[in-house]
Amino acid sequence: MRRATGRKSIRPVALPFAERGVRFRASFDYIERMWDASPAFENIHGCPDGDMDMLPKPAGGKLLLITGASQEAPDWIARHGAGWINDPRPASVQAKIVADWRARVEAVGGAAKPAMQSLSVDLTDDPDMPPQPIHLGFRSGVLHLRAYLKELGSIGVNHVVLNLRFNHADIETTIHRLAAEVLPDFSV
Structure with missing residues (x-):
């Protein structure tokens, strides 16, 4: 027998997948407005009336990076995003995407914004092991990883987020290896 707690249970609501773009824009708008002092507005996520605040406020200005497309037009992403994070692709394909991103940012009158990629x-x-595909990346030796990262830099990718979720070695050991065997090639 379960004891009554006096609280209603919260059940997840199945939201229509086709409306995810509308929810994304509303969430984006909500976060940007909550960064203002004493925010007061209304949208699908709530109606703050100026009596609450979101902390901490961004120290260096508003910075929302957009991952993928989120059902948004490329011009919307160029206008509203502080940068764009894409999935890994062959460098020749990524080069076209980065060039298009830069052209769109310029066309909407924006300052240069970073192009990023997860991996x-x-x-x-x-160290000599050639790449083998894994989900959103590859398994390889350090030589291929360095070469791939250099190629991404040469096509205009500003940042690469390395995801070690599928890494089989000890994470701390891998981080030390990356610091010793990869990062020195990319110091500024």
Whole structure:
């Protein structure tokens, strides 16, 4: 027998997948407005009346990076995003995407914004191991990883987020290897 707690249980609501773009824009708008002092507005996520605040406020200005397209037009992303994070693709394809991103940012009158990419990595002990595909990335030796990252830099990718979720080696060991064997090639 369960004891009554006096609280209603909260059940997840199945939201229509086709409306995710509308929810994304409303969420984006909500976060941007909550960064203002004493925010007062109304949208589908609530109606703050100026009596509450979201902390901490961004120290260096508003910064919302957009991942993927979120059902938005490329011009909307160029206008509203502080940068754009894409999934990994072959460098030749990514080069076209980055060039298009830069052209769209310029066309909407924006200042230069970073182009970024995520990359799942499973770093092997064999530095010469060629890449083998894994989800959103590859398993390889350090030589291929360095070469790929340099190629991304040459096509205009500003930042790469390395995801070690699928890494088979000890994470701390892998982080030390990345610091010693990869990062020195990218110091500024």
